[in-house]
Amino acid sequence: xxxxxxxxxxxxxxxxxxxxxxxxxxxxxxxxxxxxxxxxxxxxxxxxxxxxxxxxxxxxxxxxxxxxxxxxxxxxxxxxxxxxxxxxxxxxxxxxxxxxxxxxxxxxxxxxxxxxxxxxxxxxxxxxxxxxxxxxxxxxxxxxxxxxxxxxxxxxxxxxxxxxxxxxxxxxxxxxxxxxxxxxxxxxxxxxxxxxxxxxxxxxxxxxxxxxxxxxxxxxxxxxxxxxxxxxxxxxxxxxxxxxxxxxxxxxxxxxxxxxxxxxxxxxxxxxxxxxxxxxxxxxxxx
Amino acid sequence: xxxxxxxxxxxxxxxxxxxxxxxxxxxxxxxxxxxxxxxxxxxxxxxxxxxxxxxxxxxxxxxxxxxxxxxxxxxxxxxxxxxxxxxxxxxxxxxxxxxxxxxxxxxxxxxxxxxxxxxxxxxxxxxxxxxxxxxxxxxxxxxxxxxxxxxxxxxxxxxxxxxxxxxxxxxxxxxxxxxxxxxxxxxxxxxxxxxxxxxxxxxxxxxxxxxxxxxxxxxxxxxxxxxxxxxxxxxxxxxxxxxxxxxxxxxxxxxxxxxxxxxxxxxxxxxxxxxxxxxxxxxxxxxxxxxxxxxxxxxxxxxxxxxxxxxxxxxxxxxxxxxxxxxxxxxxxxx
Numbered sequence: 001x002x003x004x005x006x007x008x009x010x011x012x013x014x015x016x017x018x019x020x021x022x023x024x025x026x027x028x029x030x031x032x033x034x035x036x037x038x039x040x041x042x043x044x045x046x047x048x049x050x051x052x053x054x055x056x057x058x059x060x061x062x063x064x065x066x067x068x069x070x071x072x073x074x075x076x077x078x079x080x081x082x083x084x085x086x087x088x089x090x091x092x093x094x095x096x097x098x099x100x101x102x103x104x105x106x107x108x109x110x111x112x113x114x115x116x117x118x119x120x121x122x123x124x125x126x127x128x129x130x131x132x133x134x135x136x137x138x139x140x141x142x143x144x145x146x147x148x149x150x151x152x153x154x155x156x157x158x159x160x161x162x163x164x165x166x167x168x169x170x171x172x173x174x175x176x177x178x179x180x181x182x183x184x185x186x187x188x189x190x191x192x193x194x195x196x197x198x199x200x201x202x203x204x205x206x207x208x209x210x211x212x213x214x215x216x217x218x219x220x221x222x223x224x225x226x227x228x229x230x231x232x233x234x235x236x237x238x239x240x241x242x243x244x245x246x247x248x249x250x251x252x253x254x255x256x257x258x259x260x261x262x263x264x265x266x267x268x269x270x271x272x273x274x275x276x277x278x279x280x281x282x283x284x285x286x287x
Numbered sequence: 288x289x290x291x292x293x294x295x296x297x298x299x300x301x302x303x304x305x306x307x308x309x310x311x312x313x314x315x316x317x318x319x320x321x322x323x324x325x326x327x328x329x330x331x332x333x334x335x336x337x338x339x340x341x342x343x344x345x346x347x348x349x350x351x352x353x354x355x356x357x358x359x360x361x362x363x364x365x366x367x368x369x370x371x372x373x374x375x376x377x378x379x380x381x382x383x384x385x386x387x388x389x390x391x392x393x394x395x396x397x398x399x400x401x402x403x404x405x406x407x408x409x410x411x412x413x414x415x416x417x418x419x420x421x422x423x424x425x426x427x428x429x430x431x432x433x434x435x436x437x438x439x440x441x442x443x444x445x446x447x448x449x450x451x452x453x454x455x456x457x458x459x460x461x462x463x464x465x466x467x468x469x470x471x472x473x474x475x476x477x478x479x480x481x482x483x484x485x486x487x488x489x490x491x492x493x494x495x496x497x498x499x500x501x502x503x504x505x506x507x508x509x510x511x512x513x514x515x516x517x518x519x520x521x522x523x524x525x526x527x528x529x530x531x532x533x534x535x536x537x538x539x540x541x542x543x544x545x546x547x548x549x550x551x552x553x554x555x556x557x558x559x560x561x562x563x564x565x566x567x568x569x570x571x572x573x574x575x576x577x578x579x580x581x582x583x584x585x586x587x588x589x590x591x592x593x594x595x596x597x598x599x600x601x602x603x604x605x606x607x608x609x610x611x612x613x614x615x616x617x618x619x620x621x622x
Contacts, residue, residue, distance in 0.1 A: 016422075121307035124605065125598040126560035133315050133594040136582055137326065213432055217564055220434045221582055236435055240568070243438065244446035254435030261430035269426070 010274045017274075020266025027260050031079040038073035044230055053246045063248035066238060067228070071252050074230035078253065081231050082260060085146055085215045086208040092150035093207065097157025098200065102188050104158070105165025116162060119155035127152045128214050135223040142225040145218050149211050160203055164196045198275040202268055209264030216257050232257050293613045301606055306358065308598045313357050316591045318350060326587045329370045366592035371584050376592035380574050385467030386456060387566070387573030391558050393470070393493040398500035398554065403540075403547070405501075406508025411535055413513065421505065428502030434564040437495045441568070444491060451487050454570035458484065492569040496561050500554045507550045511543030518542070545615060552608030556601055 011017045035041050039061065048068035056063040062071040100119070104112040122130065131148040138144035168174055169192075177191055218224045219233030227234065232253040239249035317323050324341035325332075332340075340346075345353055366376040409418045445453040452458065462472040462481045470489065473482035515521070516539055524534045559575075566575035574593060581589035 016426075117303070118307065121304055121311060124304055124602050125308060125594075126556045126601060128560045128563065129594055129597045129601075130311070130315075132563070132578065132582065133312060133591060134319075136585075136587065136590045137315050137319055209430065213430075216432050217434060220432075220564060221567075221579060223582060233432070233434070236432075236438065240438060244442055247442060250435065250438050250442075254432060254439070257432045257435065258427070258430050261432075262426060265426055265430055 007274055011270065014270050014274070016266045017270030020263045020268075020270065023259050023263025024267060027079055027083065027263065030076050031083050034076040034080060038070075038076045040070040040073045041077075043069035043073045044077045045228055047228075053242060053249070055246075056248050062252040063246070065235070065249060066242060069228075071235075071249065074235065075232070075252050075256050078230040078232045078235070078256065079260075081142060081225060081229065082212055082215075082257075085142065085149070086212050086264075088146050089149040089153060089211045089215070090204055090207050092146075093154040093157055094200070094204065096150070097154035098161050098193075098196075100154075101158040101161025102165055102192060102196075105162040106169065106184060106188055106192070116158070119158040122152060122155040123159060127210075128217060131214060131218060132221070132223065135218055140223050140226060142229065142231070145215055145224045148218070149215060153207060153211060156207065157200065157203060160199055161196055164199055165192055168192050168195055198271075202272045202275060205264050205268035205271060209261040209268065212257065212261050212264070290613055294610050297606055297609050301602065304602050305599055308602065309358055309361050309595065310354065312591055312594050312598075313354055315594075316587075317346070317353055317357070322346075327367075329587070330585060361595060366595060367588035369581070369589045369592075370586045371580075371589070376589050377596075379577060379589070380592065380596050383572055383574045383577050386571060387559075387562055387575060389468040389470065390489060390492055390496065390562065390566070390571055390573060391555065392468075393489055394496035394500065394558055395551070395554065397493060397497035398504055399551070402501045402504030403508050403544070406505040407512050407535060407540060407543075409505065409509040410512035410516065425502040425505045428498045431498065433495055433499065433561045434568060436498060437492070437565055437568040440491045440495060451490050454568070456485070456488050456570075456572055457481070458488075492565050492571050495565050495569075496558050499557050499561065503550060503554060503557065504547065507547055508543060511546050512539055515539040515542040545612070548612050548615060549608060552605050555604045555608075559597060559601060 011021070030037070039059070040046075046069060048064075050068065051060075051064055052066055052068040054060050054064040054068075060070050060072065062075065065071055065074070097119075100115055104115040127149075130152045131145075134148035134151060135144050138147065165188075174187060174191060177187055182191075215224065216231075216233030216236075219231045220237045222234075222237065225231035225234060227238075235253040236250050239246065239253075242249055316326075320326050322337075324337050324344065324346050327344070328337045328340050345356060364377055366380075368374065369376050369379055372379055405421060409421050412418050441453060444450050457469055460481075462469055462476050462478055462485075465472050465475050469485040470482060473479070473485055512535070516535075521534060521539060524538065525531075562573060562575035563578050564575070565571070566573045567579035570576065574597065578590065578593040578597075580586070581593060
């Protein structure tokens with residue numbers, strides 16, 4: 001408990017982390033309140049051909065798109081898609097990656113080696129390349145994008161948890177717990193997992209940002225949500241036909257992606273500095 | 288001896304890693320879909336054509352037999368035939384490779400030549416306003432979607448200001464092919480006019496591609512230099528009265544860069560992943576744009592071919608980087 005308070009107070013003193021947390025909070029609020037704060041909540045589905053491609057003004061804050069729908073309202077609802085993709089993809093990656101990393105790190109022998117080599121193959125290739133192949137096979141939809149991202153992101157967690165577990169296993173407190181007769185399950189779940197959790201949290205935050213960027217790229221390539229879903233990457237790809245006249249069309253969705261990814265990256269970076277005791281001990285000044 | 292052992296161990300791992308990649312792509316393309324022949328044949332195929340493909344690829348056989356055949360086929364360099372160009376996919380990809388290599392190299396050049404000095408400056412001026420400002424910039428560089436940045440650059444520099452062409456690799460004739468890289472070929476042939484044209488075409492896509500890499504390099508160089516500044520040799524050199532700039536830019540940087548070399552391998556992955564969307568937006572005729580077209584046309588074989596090809600190149604580059612690392616770092620020669 002004291003540790004948690006310590007971490008929170010350190011976070012509160014770090015302006016970058018605060019900014020990042022504010023951006024994430026904003027995303028969550030926007031996603032929850034979308035029907036209330038959207039000026040045209042029906043414009044996710046409704047089209048108004050007579051008012052297409054209007055520049056931003058008092059009634060259409062970010063302008064209108066090729067169907068005449070209000071871009072501001074669509075961005076707000078797009079936040080729901082973004083959160084869902086990031087949370088589910090990272091959640092599934094955690095469920096696959098963490099147990100494999102724990103088991104492979106705890107036990108020695110060829111099954112562990114095999115598991116790690118298997119995850120290394122995924123890490124050897126850029127995530128988007130494999131995700132494209134999977135999404136193309138499954139067909140374009142947001143569920144398939146989530147699946148493709150989960151199936152390609154879990155090895156990052158495996159690698160991390162494996163390395164941490166291996167070094168923890170040599171710690172005296174783990175050795176003594178084993179010597180006291182604790183079962184492997186007990187050692188892994190109650191003694192190793194809590195000590196790996198801070199690294200997992202940092203990786204999850206950075207992974208959320210990364211996943212949102214990749215999902216937007218898949219949406220841009222046409223592999224994600226299909227129209228009229230207000231997916232941000234897809235909106236940017238639609239806007240290309242109407243440049244340079246409809247300059248506002250691409251501006252808002254791109255800015256939304258940027259701010260959200262920035263939020264997760266700032267929190268992830270800041271947390272790493274706070275939670276990593278090696279960095280905490282490093283001299284503060286010197287050159 | 289130790290060096291040779293490191294290189295041999297890396298080489299030995301190369302084959303199972305590529306085999307693993309093939310197995311993953313096989314699973315994606317043969318095991319996951321209910322009817323792979325249907326996907327492979329494309330939207331316009333008749334039931335007879337689908338049946339013929341099913342027989343030709345042996346989709347009725349046990350999966351393990353199919354996997355064996357698939358491995359042998361890929362090992363022979365056969366990635367199938369594109370539905371749209373009707374050419375072997377390997378040929379299509381090989382023809383487009385020089386464009387991607389040129390774009391990636393220029394982007395890497397931009398990222399390293401700006402990123403390394405900036406990283407050193409950040410480390411030396413740690414926790415000053417300058418360091419914080421550059422930190423904001425690098426965090427932004429990693430958060431920006433490359434396809435969005437590409438569109439913004441097009442909007443400003445090509446459409447509004449008219450400084451660069453909107454898209455493409457060159458207008459008119461390409462320089463006579465020596466290396467396949469237009470910039471280099473134009474210089475070899477002494478055609479400065481063509482060099483200028485090629486340069487104006489590559490500027491925007493290369494900058495777009497370089498941004499995330501630049502951010503990564505700044506961060507790693509900063510960390511590496513900070514680390515090296517703590518070493519005893521710096522203390523010694525300061526005590527000897529060596530000028531600070533000489534210590535930093537010569538001795539510290541040399542030590543810091545050893546870890547940056549590994550980063551360049553990772554950077555290559557970042558750049559290649561980014562190339563799919565960047566090439567598509569700038570109509571750059573490389574393998575990334577090929578992947579984009581293939582997705583757009585539901586050319587299933589070509590998408591799988593791209594995955595295998597891009598994956599193998601990436602594994603190969605990592606291998607090369609590991610070896611370079613072993614060669615540069617004198618510690619791996621010791622003992």
